[in-house]
Amino acid sequence: MQKRSINPTDWLQGFNIHHGVEVTGAQRVLYLSGQTSNGPDGAPLHEGDIVAQFKLAWSNLKDALAEAEMEPADVVRLNMYTTDMDAFMGAVEELVPIYAADGCTPSCTLLGVERLFEAELMIELEATAVR
Numbered sequence: 035m036q037k038r039s040i041n042p043t044d045w046l047q048g049f050n051i052h053h054g055v056e057v058t059g060a061q062r063v064l065y066l067s068g069q070t071s072n073g074p075d076g077a078p079l080h081e082g083d084i085v086a087q088f089k090l091a092w093s094n095l096k097d098a099l100a101e102a103e104m105e106p107a108d109v110v111r112l113n114m115y116t117t118d119m120d121a122f123m124g125a126v127e128e129l130v131p132i133y134a135a136d137g138c139t140p141s142c143t144l145l146g147v148e149r150l151f152e153a154e155l156m157i158e159l160e161a162t163a164v165r
Contacts, residue, residue, distance in 0.1 A: 035059045035165060037110065039139070049126070050134040051142040055110040060164040064102045068115065068158040069095040070150065078154040084121045085128050087157045092132050095159050104163045106136035111162040112143075118156050119146040 040054030041047065071079050071087035072094070080086035099105055112133070116122040122129070122144070133140075140161070150158050 035061065037164075040141075046142075049142070050130050050139055051112070052139060053141065055139075055141045057110055057164045062102075062104075062165045064099070064104055064108075064161075064163040064165075066095060066098050066161045066163070068113075068150075068160040069098065070152070070155050070158050072152070072155075078152040081154040082156075084116070084118060084156045085125050087155065088125075088129050088159075089132055091157050091159045092136075095161055096136065099161075099163060102163070104165055106133065106138040108163040108165050109138045109140045109161045110164050112138065112140040113160040114142065114144045115147050115150065115158040115160070116144070116156055117147055117149055119144075121156065 036058045038056040039052045040056055041052055046053055069091045071090035073079050079090060096106060
């Protein structure tokens with residue numbers, strides 16, 4: 035499998051993401067449902083703390099990848115949904131290193147939404163991985 039980053043401009047690389055990621059020769063594609071800061075029992079955790087919610091959502095996403103025998107470096111698309119864009123952008127310097135440290139350099143979309151499936155949730159991470 036070959037991955038090639040597509041970056042007609044470099045400003046997105048400051049967020050550890052690319053304009054696009056081209057994949058050739060992949061054998062498997064994994065489409066992950068949105069991962070949130072819900073604990074193993076499904077209860078939402080870390081109300082009001084977007085950094086803690088992001089960390090747990092990312093951990094849950096990594097658990098799903100591991101179950102499929104994949105890793106964060108296999109993620110080529112990461113969609114981030116937030117109910118508080120101002121809080122997200124205010125914490126972006128803390129959030130980017132969370133996925134960057136795991137070798138994840140995806141194409142990415144950040145969307146502001148009115149609410150997620152649980153009112154306490156501020157962040158949801160949805161990914162596509164290839165291997």
